[in-house]
Amino acid sequence: MSEQEQVRKQRPERRTDESVSPEVDATRGDQIKADLDDLLDEIDEVLEDNAEEFVRNYVQKGGE
């Protein structure tokens, strides 16, 4: 966890519209991995607490 927090501190700005650059550099793979780690940290923070109950209670009537 602390490693991931470190990654996040180094990259306070999340991606913007222009985040995809046309040149491929050597660190790109690492960056994509770091982005994903940040994202997974955020999911841990905001995901519904009781996933099972949340999923069970999400019942819709058909529509259209």
Added chain:
Amino acid sequence: MAIEKVLGIETEYGIVGGPDHDPITASSLVVNAFAQPGMSHVNWDFEDEMPGHDARGFPAFTSVAPLIETHLANTVLPNGARFYVDHAHPEYSSPEVRTPLEGVRYDAAGEEVLRRAARAANELGHYPQPIVVYKNNSDGKGNSYGTHENYLVERSVEFADIVRAMVPHLISRQIICGAGKVGAETEAGFALGPTYQIAQRSEFFEEIVGLETTLKRPIVNTRDEPHGDPERFRRLHVIIGDANMSQVATFVKLGSTSLLLAALEDFGTSAFPLPPRQPVRAVRLYGSDVSLRASVEDEEGRSLSAWDYQDALWHLAERYVGETGGSAVAGESEVASILSTWRELLDGVRDERDVVADRIDWVAKLRLIEGYQERHGLRSDDMRLRAIDLQYHDVRPERSLAARCGLRELITPNDIQRSLAEPPRSTRAYFRGRCIAQYPESIAAANWDSVVFDLGADPLQRVPMMDPLRGTAELTEELLDRCTTARQLLDELGS
């Protein structure tokens, strides 16, 4: 020449919470909350967030009951959209627009309408379980609700030709504009046994052609309700498709489909790839295969993957734009952008998924699911993965997982805010929206193809709008600027 591709998207949103967990009540509360004239805090937010608004005095949230009366909440918004309760869902039907990019803009405005409306309903009601709205198309338990696209097509095009030409696109475009889903939920889906599907709705389709939308769903829907002059127009009602969180996916979905319909009008069916022998099997198989390797036989026995079909259709669209300019769909730069973006997504989804994870919903969601599964060592049927799937579509920014994926935006937040109050300038929605904003007390009802005025003593006066390309800003802006009252407007219109 192909006719101009007027289009729009209608979306039924998933909804939970509210009093007694009744989705019909919750939907009504959401729609009514948005229609409340006394929503001063929302008005305040609205003004505050849109410095670019030219303030011609359009009331932000005035809305008027449309012609089709039901006991359920049913309103027309000043941006020309319809916002109402359909079955057990709040539904936003975007105003008619003239280009795919405008379609993205008014679809994004719809998300903002739902976001504000649900927030307002919760502030009015203080429910133990707050109302929450989701822009998705299934509950994971076998219930699906729709996101439908509408395209203006020349009446002279035979319906059978539309079916023949468009089936390949409608079954294969999901590899670019599918919204992704964990697991399966129908017998057809269980039989294929995927842990993840690229589209939410593919397993729900059971027929090639038909009138139904709720049972025996067909790949091509035959509803013939042009909402315009039936001698000149068809409205192709596309019911196969997912609600996209990615604006780029919406753009390519609308753009590719519009270009191919225009190509059908100008080139005929012979320019199109042959449909598969079994389209229903194909759409389900393609939808359940994240490797994109699954293929089916076309009518002559050639084996084609969804990617192969998309590649062939892209080349057709490119040839169409080369020969005609594609002006039936949009201006030069927008058409070029449709083609280049469609191409990038196609190549990326096959060769380098991470590069398109910021534009294709099913790829973005799968990345979350797989990453989370790996991090926590979860089984593929863990409920947390299904929770991620649902929460991807939560429209609240503080909860939405899609909002955290770095999806590229095509429309600025400021433009989205403006599009709640300002109708598109390019279609009859302009006249509808401005009338609703300027003369709310004088409008008895509004509908896709008319506005009905009530001036008190006189009989109701109906202004028909049978051509979606009239009633535009170009044709009516000066008139509407000049007419401060509905009576003056009707006098000038000569009615």
